[in-house]
Amino acid sequence: MAECGEISVMLGAFEDSELEPNEMQEVAFHLARCESCTGILADYSTLGRNLRSISVEPKLAGFSSAVIARVERLPQPAHIRIARFFRRQMDSLGAGLAWGGAVAAAAVLTIILMTPYAEQFARKGAGSGTSVADATHEAVPAPNQIASSSGNEPTMADNDSQAVISRLESPNRSVAVWSEPRRDTTVIWLPDQP
Amino acid sequence: MTLRPGSLAFLIIAIAALGTQGLCYAQAPTKQVYVYIDSVMAADTNEGTDPRLSPMDKKLRGLFGFSTYSLIGHIEGETSCGKMIAFALPGGKILHVQPRAIDNDMIAMEIVLFDGTRPMMTTDLKLKNNGTLIVGGPRYETGMMIISIGASTSGAQPGGTHSAMQAQVAGTPGESAAH
Amino acid sequence: MRTPGRQDGDEAELIERSRKGDSAAFGVLVERYQRRVVGVAQAVVHNQDDAIELAQETFVRAYENLSKFESRSSFSTWLYRIAANLAIDFWRREGRHVVLHGEDAETEIGKLPTAQGDSFKEVSRSELSARLKQALEELTPEHRAVILLREVEGMSYDEISDVLQCPRGTVMSRLHYARTHLRKILKDVSGS
Numbered sequence: 359m360a361e362c363g364e365i366s367v368m369l370g371a372f373e374d375s376e377l378e379p380n381e382m383q384e385v386a387f388h389l390a391r392c393e394s395c396t397g398i399l400a401d402y403s404t405l406g407r408n409l410r411s412i413s414v415e416p417k418l419a420g421f422s423s424a425v426i427a428r429v430e431r432l433p434q435p436a437h438i439r440i441a442r443f444f445r446r447q448m449d450s451l452g453a454g455l456a457w458g459g460a461v462a463a464a465a466v467l468t469i470i471l472m473t474p475y476a477e478q479f480a481r482k483g484a485g486s487g488t489s490v491a492d493a494t495h496e497a498v499p500a501p502n503q504i505a506s507s508s509g510n511e512p513t514m515a516d517n518d519s520q521a522v523i524s525r526l527e528s529p530n531r532s533v534a535v536w537s538e539p540r541r542d543t544t545v546i547w548l549p550d551q552p
Numbered sequence: 553m554t555l556r557p558g559s560l561a562f563l564i565i566a567i568a569a570l571g572t573q574g575l576c577y578a579q580a581p582t583k584q585v586y587v588y589i590d591s592v593m594a595a596d597t598n599e600g601t602d603p604r605l606s607p608m609d610k611k612l613r614g615l616f617g618f619s620t621y622s623l624i625g626h627i628e629g630e631t632s633c634g635k636m637i638a639f640a641l642p643g644g645k646i647l648h649v650q651p652r653a654i655d656n657d658m659i660a661m662e663i664v665l666f667d668g669t670r671p672m673m674t675t676d677l678k679l680k681n682n683g684t685l686i687v688g689g690p691r692y693e694t695g696m697m698i699i700s701i702g703a704s705t706s707g708a709q710p711g712g713t714h715s716a717m718q719a720q721v722a723g724t725p726g727e728s729a730a731h
Numbered sequence: 732m733r734t735p736g737r738q739d740g741d742e743a744e745l746i747e748r749s750r751k752g753d754s755a756a757f758g759v760l761v762e763r764y765q766r767r768v769v770g771v772a773q774a775v776v777h778n779q780d781d782a783i784e785l786a787q788e789t790f791v792r793a794y795e796n797l798s799k800f801e802s803r804s805s806f807s808t809w810l811y812r813i814a815a816n817l818a819i820d821f822w823r824r825e826g827r828h829v830v831l832h833g834e835d836a837e838t839e840i841g842k843l844p845t846a847q848g849d850s851f852k853e854v855s856r857s858e859l860s861a862r863l864k865q866a867l868e869e870l871t872p873e874h875r876a877v878i879l880l881r882e883v884e885g886m887s888y889d890e891i892s893d894v895l896q897c898p899r900g901t902v903m904s905r906l907h908y909a910r911t912h913l914r915k916i917l918k919d920v921s922g923s
Binding site for chain 2: 520
């Protein structure tokens with residue numbers, strides 16, 4: 359079994375989930391039996407939280423425009439300066455064209471889509487019973503089949519809850535799953551085995 | 553008015569092309585997955601519910617019939633699809649969470665719960681974005697442990713505890729730190 | 732932690748356009764990474780005003796050297812490396828201790844954990860915050876950078892290794908040292 363000295367140097371990486379899986383297991387196994395190392399791990403967590411709490415979110419208003427202003431003052435080859443000039447002109451023209459084009463496109467599409475229906479309506483008259491609505495059918499998903507192992511027969515999770523379980527394996531003979539649609543919750547029940 | 557399909561398509565594309573000049577590029581958001589774990593001890597000791605558990609008090613009382621619910625640990629982590637994140641929980645439990653994909657506001661993930669090194673449960677599930685899964689049953693001190701596992705792609709904690717950073721309740725036991 | 736696919740294609744195009752002098756395209760890149768670049772610089776120099784200035788300089792340097800950027804590493808990592816190098820050079824050159832300005836010295840008292848049952852017991856939160864900042868100043872820029880990049884910026888060890896251009900093992904040992912050192916100081920504060 360690993361000693362505290364070996365484990366303590368790995369605690370930070372364990373907290374950060376940066377160890378290999380076998381190392382994570384080794385540390386976890388040690389922590390389950392060592393209050394001292396568990397305390398150190400808790401201290402590292404608290405330290406991290408304290409560091410985040412004293413950090414100040416930077417004020418970035420105007421940052422990008424300040425950078426661009428500096429970048430544009432840099433000496434540039436002539437062809438780039440000319441290209442920039444024309445790009446600026448096109449951008450201001452493009453904004454106006456964009457709106458005009460979008461409105462025109464919407465108008466044309468509306469006319470094209472509605473024309474057949476307008477003709478149909480005019481031809482058949484108000485008394486027609488034609489329905490143009492499409493029926494949409496929502497398939498009711500079948501209850502999830504939960505794979506069982508070790509002779510378990512867990513109950514099934516309902517699709518109305520927030521979780522949809524496709525696989526559940528446990529050596530626990532008494533494992534059960536149920537959902538509470540009214541509470542939008544799925545529960546996996548793992549009582550301790552005698 | 554009738555138009556040939558080819559001419560019609562050309563007209564639509566031409567107008568749409570004009571319409572898109574000057575529009576900005578949309579940025580594809582980076583899909584991080586934030587995981588929130590609350591460890592709760594439930595017991596029949598008539599001490600009521602820990603104030604930090606007030607957002608889920610009704611849910612706990614409705615699901616389980618205990619008279620006491622105490623928050624014994626709160627831990628958060630951030631990961632991304634394909635990357636496993638491990639949490640050390642009270643009572644020597646270890647929780648591994650590995651998001652697999654995000655599909656239509658459902659987060660597909662694998663969750664493995666260990667008791668030390670012994671796996672207690674492995675499950676593949678799809679959890680609704682900002683939804684929670686409850687795992688309950690393991691014994692803890694004088695009661696039973698309930699683990700609330702929440703996941704979100706937006707960084708906002710699903711209806712769980714008041715985080716340690718916001719609770720202003722005097723005399724409440726300290727909780728496990730945020731990750 | 733990046734989403735591959737569309738963002739990479741989008742970014743490659745923005746970089747190409749920026750190389751050709753399209754400052755609007757470069758502006759998109761600036762907005763995308765400004766927060767993190769400032770964070771990297773601040774992890775080293777620990778002063779926000781200096782960090783913002785260094786971050787601006789980072790982007791200007793990046794723009795000037797876009798022709799040298801190759802896609803072997805990601806654009807973000809390349810940016811963060813520039814930021815880290817500029818910040819470390821600045822710190823060594825200036826060699827000054829940071830004066831905590833009013834807003835930097837403020838602590839959000841409600842964010843700290845309640846003391847009961849906590850390892851650090853009953854401590855004045857503002858004292859803890861001030862002592863923690865002082866403890867960070869006592870670290871070398873390299874140790875301060877790894878602990879803040881990890882805890883505040885949330886970078887992985889591989890990312891930190893890339894940004895600071897040191898082996899992953901070095902990142903781990905520096906983190907261990909920084910955590911041990913800060914923990915000891917905070918224990919002393921809580922004990923006093």
